[in-house]
Amino acid sequence: MRIFSGIQPTGAKHLGNYIGAIREYVAYQERGDAFICVVDLHSITVGHDPRELRDSTVSVAALLFAAGLDPERSTVFVQSHVPAHAEAAWLLGSVTSFGELRRMTQFKEKAERQEFVAVGLFTYPVLQAADILLYDTDVVPVGEDQRQHIELTRDVAERFNSRYGETFVVPRVEVPEIGAKIMDLQEPTKKMSTTGGTEQGTVLMLDPPDVLRKKLKSAVTDSGREVVRGPGKEGIANLIEVLSVATGDKPDAIEARYADGGYGDFKADVADAVVELLRPIQERYQELRGDPAELERLLVRGAERARAVSAPVLERMVDRMGFVRRPSG
Ligand code: AMP
Numbered sequence: 001m002r003i004f005s006g007i008q009p010t011g012a013k014h015l016g017n018y019i020g021a022i023r024e025y026v027a028y029q030e031r032g033d034a035f036i037c038v039v040d041l042h043s044i045t046v047g048h049d050p051r052e053l054r055d056s057t058v059s060v061a062a063l064l065f066a067a068g069l070d071p072e073r074s075t076v077f078v079q080s081h082v083p084a085h086a087e088a089a090w091l092l093g094s095v096t097s098f099g100e101l102r103r104m105t106q107f108k109e110k111a112e113r114q115e116f117v118a119v120g121l122f123t124y125p126v127l128q129a130a131d132i133l134l135y136d137t138d139v140v141p142v143g144e145d146q147r148q149h150i151e152l153t154r155d156v157a158e159r160f161n162s163r164y165g166e167t168f169v170v171p172r173v174e175v176p177e178i179g180a181k182i183m184d185l186q187e188p189t190k191k192m193s194t195t196g197g198t199e200q201g202t203v204l205m206l207d208p209p210d211v212l213r214k215k216l217k218s219a220v221t222d223s224g225r226e227v228v229r230g231p232g233k234e235g236i237a238n239l240i241e242v243l244s245v246a247t248g249d250k251p252d253a254i255e256a257r258y259a260d261g262g263y264g265d266f267k268a269d270v271a272d273a274v275v276e277l278l279r280p281i282q283e284r285y286q287e288l289r290g291d292p293a294e295l296e297r298l299l300v301r302g303a304e305r306a307r308a309v310s311a312p313v314l315e316r317m318v319d320r321m322g323f324v325r326r327p328s329g
């Protein structure tokens with residue numbers, strides 16, 4: 001089984017990214033062949049600082065390895081190192097309709113926040129479809145917010161297959177059962193995000209332990225004292241999910257354990273669990289960041305493997321679409 005997912009280099013990675021996505025990539029390594037792409041071409045669709053992009057691209061790659069992606073088994077690579085992505089996106093742009101893209105909720109949300117709405121922001125999901133389809137992907141693990149983009153990818157793949165003949169594997173989306181949408185700790189009706197959320201409510205994967213504890217202990221809850229999920233209890237429900245993922249205990253078991261013991265002990269335990277969850281990742285991250293030559297070597301190897309797998313798929317597309325065969329070399 002082939003899995004593919006992408007993660008943007010810009011914006012500090014947070015607990016939602018870890019729980020909804022990165023942790024899943026690591027788990028999938030046991031079941032199949034994982035391609036994880038640092039999508040720098042996607043990050044230029046909103047205003048960006050070139051120097052920051054370069055640094056954060058390497059930093060996110062280091063974080064992926066630190067979180068447990070094993071370079072022997074998985075392919076972690078940088079999107080712009082494989083030009084086939086941009087080329088395939090151009091081809092797929094003619095198999096995607098304006099109307100489809102206009103319906104994308106992420107585009108609408110992001111466009112609202114921009115003074116300059118780039119065409120690239122509008123066609124972002126086409127590049128995402130290219131990413132996925134170039135690897136004959138079976139499964140795309142993502143958080144809930146990406147579901148619509150993967151549905152579009154499926155539609156585009158099916159349309160291409162019916163217009164030009166069987167070319168693509170039609171991938172399926174998988175969102176985790178617990179943690180597909182981690183909420184902001186201060187505004188628990190909004191998803192955790194470095195662009196749309198609050199600073200205090202966004203737990204960064206690289207926050208030091210005292211900052212993690214402070215953010216988690218000051219999470220907004222409700223005026224009750226029952227540790228249960230339910231209407232009006234978004235804050236508590238979110239913390240139950242976080243604790244469940246951090247400890248491996250089922251949400252039901254957590255509810256039973258804390259029952260109506262009040263929120264103080266519960267929040268302190270969530271804080272401890274998150275500190276312990278992130279501690280080893282933070283340590284490995286620091287080690288890796290201290291060895292830029294090794295990181296570069298890993299990314300060169302990732303790009304080679306990614307090129308080898310995507311090149312024949314791009315060839316297939318070019319051929320089916322009727323372009324004159326390319327001179328080799
Ligand atoms: P991004 O950093 O925007 O590229 O997102 C990387 C991955 O994290 C994607 O699969 C997202 O769906 C996932 N993700 C982002 N925010 C959250 C969140 N608050 N809860 C769960 N997953 C998330």
Ligand code: TRP
Binds near residue numbers: 005127
């Ligand atoms: N759009 C995704 C996000 O914002 C990132 C992404 C780019 C992606 N290409 C992908 C995710 C391919 C899954 C598969 O999180």
